[in-house]
Amino acid sequence: MRTVSASRSSKITNMPNPSPQTVLTNTFGYQSFRHHQSDIINSLINGNDVLTLMPTGGGKSLCYQIPAMIRPGVGIVVSPLIALMQDQVAALKQLNIKAAYLNSTQSVMEAREIESQLQQGELTLLYIAPERLLNQRTLALIGEIEIALFAIDEAHCVSQWGHDFRKEYQQLSVLHEYFPQVPRIALTATADKRTRDEIIQQLALGNADVYINSFDRPNIHYELAEGQNSREQLWRFLQKSHPRDAGIVYCLSRKKVDAIAQWLSNKGRTALPYHAGLSHDERQANQSRFLREENIIIVATIAFGMGIDKPDVRFVAHLNLPKSIEAYYQETGRAGRDGQPANAWMAYGLQDVILLRQMLQAADANAQYKRVTNHKLDAMLSLCEMTTCRRQALLAYFDEDLAQPCGNCDNCVKPPETIDGKIAVQKALSCVYRSGQIYGTNYLIDLLRGNNTERIKQNGHDKLSTFGIGTEFSATEWRRIYRQLIAQGYLLVDIDGHGSVKLTEKCRPLLRGEQAIAIAKPREEAPAEKKKAALKQAVQPWNQTLFDALRELRMTLAQNQNVPPYVIFHDSTLVAMTEARPETENEMRYITGVGEQKLARYGAQFMAEIKRHPLPELFDNSLSNTVNETLYYYAQGLNIPQIAIKRENSEDTIYQHFSDAIAAGIIDPQALLDLNDDDYALIINTIEYVKNENTDGRLLRPVFEALEAEYTYNEIKCVMASY
Numbered sequence: 001m002r003t004v005s006a007s008r009s010s011k012i013t014n015m016p017n018p019s020p021q022t023v024l025t026n027t028f029g030y031q032s033f034r035h036h037q038s039d040i041i042n043s044l045i046n047g048n049d050v051l052t053l054m055p056t057g058g059g060k061s062l063c064y065q066i067p068a069m070i071r072p073g074v075g076i077v078v079s080p081l082i083a084l085m086q087d088q089v090a091a092l093k094q095l096n097i098k099a100a101y102l103n104s105t106q107s108v109m110e111a112r113e114i115e116s117q118l119q120q121g122e123l124t125l126l127y128i129a130p131e132r133l134l135n136q137r138t139l140a141l142i143g144e145i146e147i148a149l150f151a152i153d154e155a156h157c158v159s160q161w162g163h164d165f166r167k168e169y170q171q172l173s174v175l176h177e178y179f180p181q182v183p184r185i186a187l188t189a190t191a192d193k194r195t196r197d198e199i200i201q202q203l204a205l206g207n208a209d210v211y212i213n214s215f216d217r218p219n220i221h222y223e224l225a226e227g228q229n230s231r232e233q234l235w236r237f238l239q240k241s242h243p244r245d246a247g248i249v250y251c252l253s254r255k256k257v258d259a260i261a262q263w264l265s266n267k268g269r270t271a272l273p274y275h276a277g278l279s280h281d282e283r284q285a286n287q288s289r290f291l292r293e294e295n296i297i298i299v300a301t302i303a304f305g306m307g308i309d310k311p312d313v314r315f316v317a318h319l320n321l322p323k324s325i326e327a328y329y330q331e332t333g334r335a336g337r338d339g340q341p342a343n344a345w346m347a348y349g350l351q352d353v354i355l356l357r358q359m360l361q362a363a364d365a366n367a368q369y370k371r372v373t374n375h376k377l378d379a380m381l382s383l384c385e386m387t388t389c390r391r392q393a394l395l396a397y398f399d400e401d402l403a404q405p406c407g408n409c410d411n412c413v414k415p416p417e418t419i420d421g422k423i424a425v426q427k428a429l430s431c432v433y434r435s436g437q438i439y440g441t442n443y444l445i446d447l448l449r450g451n452n453t454e455r456i457k458q459n460g461h462d463k464l465s466t467f468g469i470g471t472e473f474s475a476t477e478w479r480r481i482y483r484q485l486i487a488q489g490y491l492l493v494d495i496d497g498h499g500s501v502k503l504t505e506k507c508r509p510l511l512r513g514e515q516a517i518a519i520a521k522p523r524e525e526a527p528a529e530k531k532k533a534a535l536k537q538a539v540q541p542w543n544q545t546l547f548d549a550l551r552e553l554r555m556t557l558a559q560n561q562n563v564p565p566y567v568i569f570h571d572s573t574l575v576a577m578t579e580a581r582p583e584t585e586n587e588m589r590y591i592t593g594v595g596e597q598k599l600a601r602y603g604a605q606f607m608a609e610i611k612r613h614p615l616p617e618l619f620d621n622s623l624s625n626t627v628n629e630t631l632y633y634y635a636q637g638l639n640i641p642q643i644a645i646k647r648e649n650s651e652d653t654i655y656q657h658f659s660d661a662i663a664a665g666i667i668d669p670q671a672l673l674d675l676n677d678d679d680y681a682l683i684i685n686t687i688e689y690v691k692n693e694n695t696d697g698r699l700l701r702p703v704f705e706a707l708e709a710e711y712t713y714n715e716i717k718c719v720m721a722s723y
């Protein structure tokens with residue numbers, strides 16, 4: 001069916017057979033491959049099948065784009081979502097790569113035009129929806145042309161256990177039957193061992209080269225907070241960490257999506273809803289604003305996000321529990337694809353736990369399906385309730401071992417305190433037992449706290465031995481205890497819909513007081529401030545004006561072409577421009593993300609903008625960024641103690657920065673330290689004197705002592721740095 005052409009006429013340049021490295025540098029503007037990209041590309045060029053698991057933001061698409069450009073024929077990319085296709089094609093066109101897509105948004109005329117280009121061999125890459133590919137007409141059409149490779153993106157859709165299951169994906173094995181010589185690559189950003197095996201089996205990839213990358217997304221900070229009044233918590237999180245950023249807020253129901261989007265809008269943020277209850281046009285419009293404008297918040301059900309390739313999503317917030325760790329990992333993975341710091345934040349409470357347990361137990365599904373999904377929910381719940389490093393647990397779920405705690409999750413940054421919960425748990429459980437195992441947690445908490453409600457009186461439960469035995473804890477604290485007991489499987493939630501709880505076998509040793517149980521105490525507000533502040537500094541403050549100007553230029557260019565801004569350049573490329581401030585084409589070429597096409601298209605405009613915002617003289621030095629940041633605040637008029645507070649550093653560290661700047665001749669020590677001429681001369685003379693006396697090189701302490709502790713070590717250090 002496929003004629004292997006001997007000639008390998010290159011589609012990129014006039015050069016025959018460019019190497020993957022040449023394509024990477026000249027076309028895409030990157031200096032080096034990441035992860036297993038290079039091995040994957042070579043496997044495909046050599047005609048092998050590949051299965052790759054690569055984290056979001058790991059550079060998946062280059063793995064098939066580059067071989068498609070090097071091998072003869074067209075690379076066919078199967079993708080389940082239309083927005084992703086459109087963005088990728090727009091991005092490829094920016095690079096002058098002949099790419100197109102076939103999907104249901106096109107008119108018949110448009111589709112015919114693409115098909116004719118395909119027949120003429122004019123395309124390098126074709127993106128296509130699975131159902132479109134699988135129809136007989138399309139299969140017949142591609143049977144007549146030369147095919148470089150098949151790329152099956154989001155391959156986990158093949159798994160019937162997964163939350164993204166798509167029936168057509170299971171039929172993609174026909175590609176192997178019809179086109180046995182064409183190499184295939186299956187890609188996914190998330191798959192546990194079971195899903196991985198399923199992909200291999202369903203897609204007949206038994207002989208594929210398998211490349212599994214680390215699932216770790218070190219730039220994402222994980223925080224799973226317990227949620228009383230999660231809406232207010234969300235607002236505080238947004239105000240504190242993301243006052244101006246784009247992000248996604250996930251909710252479980254359409255009703256909640258609408259309410260939260262409205263509430264955020266009333267508070268002055270641009271928040272747009274997205275769920276299956278909106279019309280197609282509304283959904284498209286909101287998604288397109290999210291992609292094309294800056295600082296938009298999308299409030300969505302899980303229907304939103306797959307295939308959204310926006311690199312600068314700075315946060316993903318969950319107001320409900322996801323159903324599995326895969327779902328959580330994938331949804332949070334939409335944050336920080338550009339590798340810059342991002343937050344995965346969640347607030348969940350007792351009601352979420354009860355609701356999900358009920359939904360799963362009530363679901364109309366076979367026993368095996370229920371077993372698997374229940375197991376997945378258990379894993380998700382234990383991630384929530386754990387008190388050790390979240391990232392270690394998350395990675396362990398994907399069979400990956402992280403040797404040390406990560407230092408970038410809530411439990412690492414601020415380890416939760418636990419208390420011995422033996423007695424409290426006994427009380428909570430016996431209260432369930434004594435009242436007959438037919439009540440929900442609110443009723444039980446009233447019982448424990450001795451609230452003599454109408455219902456309790458009617459039932460005569462004010463006579464129970466457990467009535468009022470739990471006054472030492474607030475209702476909120478009891479709710480936390482019940483949540484942990486349900487999450488850990490000590491209590492079973494009834495599926496009658498009223499949320500009554502029953503004891504399970506597992507809780508016997510707890511009731512008998514034979515098993516210790518630790519109960520996590522609530523975390524106090526404002527964790528991780530320091531870490532976030534340290535991570536947040538992507539654009540240096542003295543470069544901020546230039547960065548804003550470059551972003552504005554990017555927005556104008558994007559609007560003129562009706563493409564999302566990041567298709568022009570990623571934020572990380574703009575940040576690199578503010579740091580390197582290229583003035584010539586050759587310097588521009590070395591900015592990561594600037595290839596030959598983009599250099600030709602945009603280089604001059606961006607260089608002109610850079611020229612319009614020259615680097616202030618103070619920062620035109622070769623000192624480190626951290627020293628310059630201290631200088632920045634100094635130039636803003638802050639004194640040393642103020643700078644130390646602002647930067648959350650010790651004053652000693654700030655003095656060290658200044659002595660570096662003094663040594664470089666940028667700062668005058670006399671002005672900095674507020675020393676008059678006599679003081680200054682005295683210190684200088686003393687240094688000279690000690691220098692002549694002491695030849696072993698130790699100066700600081702002898703000078704300090706010779707000056708009889710009149711001046712601090714830091715002052716002396718700064719003066720010494722001046723000559």
Ligand SMILES: [Zn+2]
Pocket residue numbers: 388389390391392405406407408409410411412413
């Ligand atoms: Zn951690």
